[in-house]
Amino acid sequence: MPEPTTQDQPLADPVKQQAQADLATPEPMYGGAVFAPQVDILEMEDELTLLADMPGVDLDGVDIHFENSELTLYGRAARRDEGVEFIHREYGVGNFHRAFTIGPSIDSSKISAQLSDGVLTVHLPKTEAVKPRRIEVTAGY
């Protein structure tokens, strides 16, 4: 199915997820298993907020790229599963990678991010043109 042109994209769907396998695809940049982080995306009046779970990733391990309307999140987690004698395993440890296509309603120059307790928060401010505005009504004569 062809993607709609960016001009036709309604504001209600400004972030589109790219095709990403859910689990363990090879990722040439860091090596090892790579997982798609679980994300929440919320829209508020003046911005979209993206929350991504990246447990085990510290500030040095985060890379956020924005190029050609594509927002790419990388998280590099320290290996914690090497050389240990496992008794029981329910999850794999690896790095995180996920990409999103950002619509034209986001001001890419003002994107900012924080990392706290393994949760990456990315703020995607809307462009002035699409922010809701209060229209002053004056009495007419």
Place this chain on the structure above:
Amino acid sequence: MALTRWRAFHDPLDDVNRLQEQMSRLFSRLGANDRAAAPAYPSLNLWQDGDYIYVESELPGLKLGDLEIVVTGGNQLSIKGHREPALPDNAVWHRQERGYGDFSRLVRLPIDVDADHVAATLKNGVLTIKLPKHAEAKPRKIAVTGG
């Protein structure tokens, strides 16, 4: 194209499913080869060395104060916690994949531990619980003497 489940609004059925999961995971037994078929939250990895058992779990967004970790009966480890949903005023959800709410898991450790000296750390959303093996459960070197 691999799509993640998309949910604009909170589905009340999820609460029912979550409860069912919580019930089914009560007293789940940990063994060497029973890779959990049923989803249990939080997922746990266990490993050991000569003196300790280590239990690790990925709990992004939580602080130690959000967790209650209890060892009872020498080998039963209980982990309870709560994750607050991100719910700013007037927000519209475009995607919601991260879980939130109350969770608890009770597991039986394969070896008795010293419940008085359990240490837990939470760093970058990764919980690590270090449990000293009970003296009687530690591996012992047996001196072999010539007869």
